[in-house]
Amino acid sequence: MRDSTGRLLLDHGGIWLLELNKFHADAVHTEQERWLKFFTEGERLDPDALPTWMHTDEMRQAMSTLKAFSDKDRAYHAYQARQNYLREQRSIQRHLQELKTETEQQRIALEQAQAERERAQAEKERAQAETEQERAAKEAALAEIARLKAQLHDQGRMDSMPD
CATH class of the missing domain: 1.20.5 (Single alpha-helices involved in coiled-coils or other helix-helix interfaces)
Incomplete structure:
Protein backbone atom coordinates (compact mmCIF):
# COMPACT_ATOMS: atom_id res chain seq x y z
CA MET A 1 0.00 0.00 0.00
CA ARG A 2 1.49 3.35 -1.04
CA ASP A 3 0.66 6.98 -0.35
CA SER A 4 0.11 9.63 -3.02
CA THR A 5 3.86 10.10 -3.52
CA GLY A 6 4.47 6.39 -3.97
CA ARG A 7 6.03 5.74 -0.58
CA LEU A 8 5.07 2.54 1.26
CA LEU A 9 2.66 3.14 4.15
CA LEU A 10 3.59 -0.08 5.89
CA ASP A 11 6.57 -2.32 5.50
CA HIS A 12 4.62 -5.30 6.81
CA GLY A 13 0.88 -5.67 6.72
CA GLY A 14 -1.90 -3.98 4.90
CA ILE A 15 -5.55 -3.12 4.98
CA TRP A 16 -7.88 -5.79 3.72
CA LEU A 17 -11.62 -5.69 3.20
CA LEU A 18 -13.06 -9.17 3.50
CA GLU A 19 -16.59 -10.47 2.95
CA LEU A 20 -16.58 -13.34 5.41
CA ASN A 21 -20.03 -14.60 4.48
CA LYS A 22 -18.71 -15.36 0.97
CA PHE A 23 -15.78 -17.45 2.22
CA HIS A 24 -16.41 -21.20 2.15
CA ALA A 25 -13.45 -23.54 2.23
CA ASP A 26 -13.05 -26.93 3.84
CA ALA A 27 -9.27 -27.10 3.59
CA VAL A 28 -6.71 -24.39 4.31
CA HIS A 29 -3.93 -23.95 1.73
CA THR A 30 -2.77 -20.36 2.23
CA GLU A 31 -2.16 -18.01 5.13
CA GLN A 32 -5.02 -15.83 3.87
CA GLU A 33 -7.42 -18.81 3.95
CA ARG A 34 -6.18 -19.66 7.47
CA TRP A 35 -7.13 -16.17 8.68
CA LEU A 36 -10.45 -16.20 6.83
CA LYS A 37 -11.33 -19.56 8.37
CA PHE A 38 -10.29 -18.25 11.80
CA PHE A 39 -12.50 -15.17 11.38
CA THR A 40 -15.48 -17.28 10.33
CA GLU A 41 -15.07 -20.22 12.75
CA GLY A 42 -12.90 -18.84 15.57
CA GLU A 43 -15.61 -18.43 18.16
CA ARG A 44 -16.77 -22.03 17.70
CA LEU A 45 -13.28 -23.55 18.09
CA ASP A 46 -12.30 -25.46 21.22
CA PRO A 47 -9.02 -23.92 22.49
CA ASP A 48 -7.98 -27.27 23.97
CA ALA A 49 -8.57 -29.23 20.74
CA LEU A 50 -7.59 -26.98 17.84
CA PRO A 51 -7.75 -28.31 14.26
CA THR A 52 -4.46 -28.85 12.41
CA TRP A 53 -4.83 -25.67 10.34
CA MET A 54 -4.63 -23.70 13.63
CA HIS A 55 -1.24 -25.15 14.68
CA THR A 56 0.87 -22.06 14.05
Whole structure:
Protein backbone atom coordinates (compact mmCIF):
# COMPACT_ATOMS: atom_id res chain seq x y z
CA MET A 1 0.00 0.00 0.00
CA ARG A 2 1.49 3.35 -1.04
CA ASP A 3 0.66 6.98 -0.35
CA SER A 4 0.11 9.63 -3.02
CA THR A 5 3.86 10.10 -3.52
CA GLY A 6 4.47 6.39 -3.97
CA ARG A 7 6.03 5.74 -0.58
CA LEU A 8 5.07 2.54 1.26
CA LEU A 9 2.66 3.14 4.15
CA LEU A 10 3.59 -0.08 5.89
CA ASP A 11 6.57 -2.32 5.50
CA HIS A 12 4.62 -5.30 6.81
CA GLY A 13 0.88 -5.67 6.72
CA GLY A 14 -1.90 -3.98 4.90
CA ILE A 15 -5.55 -3.12 4.98
CA TRP A 16 -7.88 -5.79 3.72
CA LEU A 17 -11.62 -5.69 3.20
CA LEU A 18 -13.06 -9.17 3.50
CA GLU A 19 -16.59 -10.47 2.95
CA LEU A 20 -16.58 -13.34 5.41
CA ASN A 21 -20.03 -14.60 4.48
CA LYS A 22 -18.71 -15.36 0.97
CA PHE A 23 -15.78 -17.45 2.22
CA HIS A 24 -16.41 -21.20 2.15
CA ALA A 25 -13.45 -23.54 2.23
CA ASP A 26 -13.05 -26.93 3.84
CA ALA A 27 -9.27 -27.10 3.59
CA VAL A 28 -6.71 -24.39 4.31
CA HIS A 29 -3.93 -23.95 1.73
CA THR A 30 -2.77 -20.36 2.23
CA GLU A 31 -2.16 -18.01 5.13
CA GLN A 32 -5.02 -15.83 3.87
CA GLU A 33 -7.42 -18.81 3.95
CA ARG A 34 -6.18 -19.66 7.47
CA TRP A 35 -7.13 -16.17 8.68
CA LEU A 36 -10.45 -16.20 6.83
CA LYS A 37 -11.33 -19.56 8.37
CA PHE A 38 -10.29 -18.25 11.80
CA PHE A 39 -12.50 -15.17 11.38
CA THR A 40 -15.48 -17.28 10.33
CA GLU A 41 -15.07 -20.22 12.75
CA GLY A 42 -12.90 -18.84 15.57
CA GLU A 43 -15.61 -18.43 18.16
CA ARG A 44 -16.77 -22.03 17.70
CA LEU A 45 -13.28 -23.55 18.09
CA ASP A 46 -12.30 -25.46 21.22
CA PRO A 47 -9.02 -23.92 22.49
CA ASP A 48 -7.98 -27.27 23.97
CA ALA A 49 -8.57 -29.23 20.74
CA LEU A 50 -7.59 -26.98 17.84
CA PRO A 51 -7.75 -28.31 14.26
CA THR A 52 -4.46 -28.85 12.41
CA TRP A 53 -4.83 -25.67 10.34
CA MET A 54 -4.63 -23.70 13.63
CA HIS A 55 -1.24 -25.15 14.68
CA THR A 56 0.87 -22.06 14.05
CA ASP A 57 2.23 -19.55 16.54
CA GLU A 58 0.13 -16.75 15.04
CA MET A 59 -3.09 -18.79 15.28
CA ARG A 60 -2.35 -19.82 18.88
CA GLN A 61 -1.78 -16.16 19.73
CA ALA A 62 -4.98 -15.18 17.86
CA MET A 63 -6.88 -17.88 19.76
CA SER A 64 -5.42 -16.62 23.06
CA THR A 65 -6.52 -13.07 22.19
CA LEU A 66 -9.98 -14.32 21.20
CA LYS A 67 -10.23 -16.21 24.50
CA ALA A 68 -9.20 -13.08 26.43
CA PHE A 69 -11.86 -11.07 24.61
CA SER A 70 -14.43 -13.80 25.23
CA ASP A 71 -13.49 -13.95 28.92
CA LYS A 72 -13.83 -10.18 29.18
CA ASP A 73 -17.16 -10.39 27.39
CA ARG A 74 -18.35 -13.16 29.72
CA ALA A 75 -17.13 -11.22 32.74
CA TYR A 76 -18.93 -8.13 31.48
CA HIS A 77 -22.16 -10.07 30.97
CA ALA A 78 -21.80 -11.69 34.39
CA TYR A 79 -21.27 -8.23 35.89
CA GLN A 80 -24.33 -6.88 34.04
CA ALA A 81 -26.40 -9.87 35.15
CA ARG A 82 -25.31 -9.27 38.76
CA GLN A 83 -26.19 -5.58 38.52
CA ASN A 84 -29.59 -6.44 37.03
CA TYR A 85 -30.15 -8.97 39.81
CA LEU A 86 -29.28 -6.37 42.46
CA ARG A 87 -31.56 -3.78 40.83
CA GLU A 88 -34.40 -6.30 40.76
CA GLN A 89 -33.78 -7.20 44.41
CA ARG A 90 -33.83 -3.52 45.43
CA SER A 91 -37.01 -3.03 43.42
CA ILE A 92 -38.62 -6.07 45.05
CA GLN A 93 -37.50 -4.90 48.52
CA ARG A 94 -38.86 -1.41 47.85
CA HIS A 95 -42.16 -2.90 46.64
CA LEU A 96 -42.37 -5.17 49.70
CA GLN A 97 -41.67 -2.20 51.97
CA GLU A 98 -44.40 -0.20 50.22
CA LEU A 99 -46.82 -3.12 50.65
CA LYS A 100 -45.82 -3.46 54.31
CA THR A 101 -46.35 0.27 54.86
CA GLU A 102 -49.69 0.15 53.05
CA THR A 103 -50.76 -2.89 55.08
CA GLU A 104 -49.73 -1.16 58.31
CA GLN A 105 -51.70 1.95 57.34
CA GLN A 106 -54.73 -0.19 56.55
CA ARG A 107 -54.36 -1.99 59.89
CA ILE A 108 -54.20 1.35 61.71
CA ALA A 109 -57.23 2.61 59.77
CA LEU A 110 -59.15 -0.57 60.65
CA GLU A 111 -58.19 -0.23 64.32
CA GLN A 112 -59.30 3.41 64.28
CA ALA A 113 -62.57 2.47 62.58
CA GLN A 114 -63.11 -0.31 65.15
CA ALA A 115 -62.37 2.12 67.99
CA GLU A 116 -64.78 4.63 66.44
CA ARG A 117 -67.47 1.92 66.14
CA GLU A 118 -66.88 0.92 69.77
CA ARG A 119 -67.04 4.58 70.87
CA ALA A 120 -70.24 5.07 68.86
CA GLN A 121 -71.71 1.88 70.37
CA ALA A 122 -70.77 3.04 73.87
CA GLU A 123 -72.30 6.46 73.15
CA LYS A 124 -75.45 4.77 71.86
CA GLU A 125 -75.64 2.55 74.94
CA ARG A 126 -75.07 5.59 77.19
CA ALA A 127 -77.81 7.50 75.37
CA GLN A 128 -80.13 4.49 75.68
CA ALA A 129 -79.31 4.25 79.40
CA GLU A 130 -80.02 7.96 79.84
CA THR A 131 -83.29 7.58 77.93
CA GLU A 132 -84.18 4.60 80.09
CA GLN A 133 -83.32 6.56 83.23
CA GLU A 134 -85.39 9.52 82.03
CA ARG A 135 -88.31 7.18 81.22
CA ALA A 136 -87.99 5.49 84.62
CA ALA A 137 -87.80 8.91 86.32
CA LYS A 138 -90.85 10.07 84.37
CA GLU A 139 -92.76 6.90 85.32
CA ALA A 140 -91.69 7.35 88.95
CA ALA A 141 -92.83 10.98 88.83
CA LEU A 142 -96.17 9.97 87.28
CA ALA A 143 -96.54 7.24 89.89
CA GLU A 144 -95.79 9.76 92.63
CA ILE A 145 -98.34 12.19 91.15
CA ALA A 146 -100.91 9.40 91.00
CA ARG A 147 -100.13 8.42 94.60
CA LEU A 148 -100.42 12.02 95.75
CA LYS A 149 -103.70 12.44 93.85
CA ALA A 150 -104.98 9.27 95.42
CA GLN A 151 -103.86 10.50 98.80
CA LEU A 152 -105.52 13.85 98.21
CA HIS A 153 -108.62 12.13 97.03
CA ASP A 154 -108.64 9.86 100.07
CA GLN A 155 -108.02 12.82 102.31
CA GLY A 156 -110.83 14.76 100.60
CA ARG A 157 -113.16 11.89 101.27
CA MET A 158 -112.14 11.80 104.82
CA ASP A 159 -112.74 15.47 105.23
CA SER A 160 -116.19 15.14 103.76
CA MET A 161 -117.10 12.35 106.10
CA PRO A 162 -119.06 13.33 109.13
CA ASP A 163 -117.41 12.99 112.36
